[in-house]
Amino acid sequence: MAFTTTIQSAAIESLQELYGLQFSEKDFQINETKPEFTGDYTIVLFALVKTLKKSPENLGKELGEYLLKNYADLFSSFNVIKGFLNLQITESELTSLLEKNYNNKLFGKKPANNKKVMVEYSSPNTNKPLHLGHLRNIFIGWSVAEILKFNGNEVIKTAIVNDRGIHICKSMIAWQMFANGATPESTQQKGDHFVGEYYVKFNDKYKKEVEELIQQGKTKEEAEKEAPIMKKTQQMLLDWEQGKPDVKELWSTMNGWVYKGFDATYHRIGSDFDHTFYESNTYLLGKDFVYEGLKKNILFKKEDGSVWIDLTDKGLDEKLVLRGDGTSVYITQDIGLAKLKFEDYHLDKSIYVIGDEQLYHMKVLKEIVRKLGMPFADNIFHLSYGMVELTTGKMKSREGTVVDADDLIDEMVAVAAKHTEELGKVKDFTVEELKVLYETLGLGAMKFYLLRVDPKKRMIFNPDESIDFHGFTGSFVQYAYARIQSILKKADDGKESANSEHLTFSKLLPLERQLILFLEKYSNTIEEAASEMNPSIIANYVFNLAKLYNSFYVEHSVINAENEEKKQLRLMISVMTANIIKNGLYLLGVKVPERM
RNA sequence: GGUCCGGUAGCUCAGUUGGAUAGAGCAUCAGCCUUCUAAGCUGAGGGUCAUUGGUUCGAAUCCAAUCCGGAUCACCA
Numbered sequence: 205m206a207f208t209t210t211i212q213s214a215a216i217e218s219l220q221e222l223y224g225l226q227f228s229e230k231d232f233q234i235n236e237t238k239p240e241f242t243g244d245y246t247i248v249l250f251a252l253v254k255t256l257k258k259s260p261e262n263l264g265k266e267l268g269e270y271l272l273k274n275y276a277d278l279f280s281s282f283n284v285i286k287g288f289l290n291l292q293i294t295e296s297e298l299t300s301l302l303e304k305n306y307n308n309k310l311f312g313k314k315p316a317n318n319k320k321v322m323v324e325y326s327s328p329n330t331n332k333p334l335h336l337g338h339l340r341n342i343f344i345g346w347s348v349a350e351i352l353k354f355n356g357n358e359v360i361k362t363a364i365v366n367d368r369g370i371h372i373c374k375s376m377i378a379w380q381m382f383a384n385g386a387t388p389e390s391t392q393q394k395g396d397h398f399v400g401e402y403y404v405k406f407n408d409k410y411k412k413e414v415e416e417l418i419q420q421g422k423t424k425e426e427a428e429k430e431a432p433i434m435k436k437t438q439q440m441l442l443d444w445e446q447g448k449p450d451v452k453e454l455w456s457t458m459n460g461w462v463y464k465g466f467d468a469t470y471h472r473i474g475s476d477f478d479h480t481f482y483e484s485n486t487y488l489l490g491k492d493f494v495y496e497g498l499k500k501n502i503l504f505k506k507e508d509g510s511v512w513i514d515l516t517d518k519g520l521d522e523k524l525v526l527r528g529d530g531t532s533v534y535i536t537q538d539i540g541l542a543k544l545k546f547e548d549y550h551l552d553k554s555i556y557v558i559g560d561e562q563l564y565h566m567k568v569l570k571e572i573v574r575k576l577g578m579p580f581a582d583n584i585f586h587l588s589y590g591m592v593e594l595t596t597g598k599m600k601s602r603e604g605t606v607v608d609a610d611d612l613i614d615e616m617v618a619v620a621a622k623h624t625e626e627l628g629k630v631k632d633f634t635v636e637e638l639k640v641l642y643e644t645l646g647l648g649a650m651k652f653y654l655l656r657v658d659p660k661k662r663m664i665f666n667p668d669e670s671i672d673f674h675g676f677t678g679s680f681v682q683y684a685y686a687r688i689q690s691i692l693k694k695a696d697d698g699k700e701s702a703n704s705e706h707l708t709f710s711k712l713l714p715l716e717r718q719l720i721l722f723l724e725k726y727s728n729t730i731e732e733a734a735s736e737m738n739p740s741i742i743a744n745y746v747f748n749l750a751k752l753y754n755s756f757y758v759e760h761s762v763i764n765a766e767n768e769e770k771k772q773l774r775l776m777i778s779v780m781t782a783n784i785i786k787n788g789l790y791l792l793g794v795k796v797p798e799r800m
Numbered sequence: 801g802g803u804c805c806g807g808u809a810g811c812u813c814a815g816u817u818g819g820a821u822a823g824a825g826c827a828u829c830a831g832c833c834u835u836c837u838a839a840g841c842u843g844a845g846g847g848u849c850a851u852u853g854g855u856u857c858g859a860a861u862c863c864a865a866u867c868c869g870g871a872u873c874a875c876c877a
Contacts (some may be wrong), residue, residue, distance in 0.1 A: 221840065230817080238820065249820055250857070260857095287857085288820065329877080369877065386834090483877090510875065519803075520865095520873085527875045534877050563804065564872050591871085592804085645839090661806075662870070668826095669812065673839050675825040676813080683839050691836050744814065748824085755871065758841045800839075 243290030325557035332400035334609035345557040347739040355734040378406035396465030411800035489540025560588040590662030617646030652678030656743040684750035688782040746788035
């Protein structure tokens with residue numbers, strides 16, 4: 205049990221004994237004691253003062269004395285300042301905690317609790333390569349999935365691939381017009397980049413045609429509709445929907461190129477999925493529920509045949525769910541897919557990692573699903589994240605300011621290599637080891653940078669800051685880990701590994717105390733990260749742990765400790781710190797190097 | 801215009817179920833490598849927590865209004 209909850213229940217019991225009143229957890233707070241005061245944890249008494257009709261000082265004194273007397277193994281001293289009761293934890297409690305956890309490497313991992321959760325993330329279009337925004341999405345999704353798993357849930361990672369629609373046809377038309385049969389193989393290009401180029405070529409050509417038409421006297425709207433390349437594209441979309449063989453074949457060939465490219469990127473960044481949904485398979489799914497809803501009068505039809513739902517009672521307006529020509533729209537497919545997910549996988553919860561620009565869409569989806577009487581409406585959860593902006597403003601594909609994912613990864617890894625060389629560390633490694641190290645450092649820096657901010661918030665991507673290896677970065681944390689490994693290796697060489705049997709530690713130094721107390725908070729931290737679905741909580745924790753350990757590291761020697769007892773204690777602290785860093789970083793998708 | 805999100809140090813961000821003198825990192829300045837990896841450590845300066853009012857023992861945190869920024873309100877996905 206975590207210290208805060210232990211103290212909470214001790215205080216509740218004590219108050220019951222002392223004053224005969226039953227308090228609950230919500231009645232008063234347990235905080236960590238601020239560094240400028242003596243103590244480890246603080247009970248805030250103000251809230252109790254009123255009901256107990258006592259002065260804060262007296263209440264603090266009485267409660268403090270009672271706790272000290274009746275929980276002597278837990279508390280060693282107390283002091284009262286204003287309405288704050290500061291308590292100090294006994295050394296025996298701290299060291300036994302260390303021993304217990306040292307032998308149990310799970311750090312509060314919870315047993316399976318049988319919640320089945322699906323996390324959907326990534327969700328790319330197949331007409332262009334992944335970019336920085338996708339990376340934030342993927343890292344958040346993967347991390348949240350792993351965090352939920354670590355907290356005892358059964359998690360299914362999925363992606364929905366948007367593999368159909370007008371945007372894919374654009375790339376296809378441009379390829380037909382300009383490629384002369386070129387392929388990714390023939391041009392030595394990654395498939396997603398190859399296809400993306402034709403998407404760009406489409407837009408160039410389209411723009412030119414529109415301009416020409418405008419010069420011939422057409423309005424902008426007319427020109428955009430009548431541009432020959434656009435007409436061709438729309439015809440292709442119709443052909444695709446009617447299943448015309450040559451169109452379908454080109455479509456699957458080009459998508460195949462893109463998937464190969466995506467897979468390479470996913471593999472490199474360590475992202476994985478248990479299942480992939482393809483929109484081309486699911487886009488018709490919602491229609492049946494629309495017909496059903498019509499029968500039940502939940503939906504209504506307008507004169508032109510289009511089908512709508514009235515959400516005005518929810519503060520929204522009327523939403524279209526089926527076009528006049530009977531084809532489905534975005535929301536229609538999502539209704540179908542939502543149901544499919546819950547029914548095929550028997551989910552307790554379905555999480556969608558989608559940008560916050562779709563908050564409205566997801567709200568509408570939930571309401572429609574609810575109105576259609578599907579029981580899982582409340583278990584749909586939109587994990588929304590803010591857009592990634594550049595220091596120069598927003599990313600816009602038309603203006604060429606999109607940061608390509610593969611380019612960015614290459615650059616991060618290259619900077620990691622350069623930096624390592626400059627520090628003169630290269631000579632300690634083989635070529636193979638260096639290659640692995642650079643990936644670990646470069647990808648680690650990038651993931652940490654994108655995950656250290658609360659997902660819900662918009663964030664600004666600063667290229668210089670992102671490739672920094674100092675301060676609040678993945679490298680900083682990795683470095684602390686590598687230094688510990690170095691100590692452990694030296695200790696092992698002298699056959700002096702930590703032995704936790706029958707040791708009595710006394711006189712903990714302030715930094716040793718702080719570290720043990722901080723390590724103890726890890727299990728709370730991952731629980732919080734899970735309930736908030738927020739990896740940044742772990743990033744912050746793991747950084748602060750590394751920082752604290754670094755202070756300890758320069759202040760106290762482990763191998764040349766004052767005596768054997770101290771050495772064992774510090775080895776145990778070091779091992780636990782390393783294990784928790786490794787585990788915490790793992791939950792962020794960041795690997796640790798044994799040396800760096 | 802309606803709805804939603806945000807505004808904390810020069811910059812990027814923590815801190816918000818109300819608690820003690822608001823914290824990090826970067827940047828700036830000053831120190832620390834014969835001693836477990838200096839990708840590190842120690843210290844200094846830097847704040848009207850957007851503004852105003854309210855709630856109370858106590859407000860960055862809750863409420864109201866205002867200002868500023870963003871998203872969204874498609875027979876696009």
